[in-house]
Amino acid sequence: MSAAGKKYDNKDTDLVPEVKRLKSSFEKQDISLVVGGKRLYINKAELMEKSPVFKTMFTADFKEKNALEIQLPDKDLHHFLMFLRCTLDGYDDSINDLNVHFIIPIAHEYQVKQTLDKADLFLSNHYVNRNLGGNACKDIVNGIIEAEKYDLTQTLNTLIDFASRKKFAYISQASDFNAISKRVLHKISMARWQKDIDGNTGKQCTASNGSYEVRN
Known part of the structure; x- marks a missing residue:
């Protein structure tokens, strides 16, 4: 049979999941999102x-169900493009210092767990790599607020510590x-207590011989 007359299987039932995932980026683009006036x-x-x-x-029974075009008027085009390129298959854009804080709110809104988890891991490592002394108090507080709002578990645990x-x-x-919730303030207090951290010095309450100091 000539190539012109050959029939192709479009069901992809014979593909392993990874190949099917990679191929998805080359499927028919059958809907447009209008963001910032651009399709x-x-x-x-x-x-x-x-x-x-x-x-x-x-x-579900929403007006968008059979629509060929979806309007997203409240989204920033640049931010949404960064989100898509770090989410959809076929792109190699990575989450970094320049895009992470723009991607997180969108990934959270659309419940894209894979992207949100990647952002969470990136941020947690970002803070860890800067060490305690490299993170100013205001950065830790702002990071905690962001992590609470968008359910960034790894980042929140790092910053609580x-x-x-x-x-x-x-x-x-x-x-x-x-603006930090009472729940997280409680966790900070418990972490300080469990590690015997002195609230005045920020250091463990240890005596010169290395044993823990008992404070009345």
């Missing part, structure tokens, strides 16, 4: 696979300190 042509099936929000939008080792007199003066 972005996307494969609906891939978008549904990545985002439960889009899956519901396209399968750092906050527990900062002097209370300093960290409590950070401008948004009072």
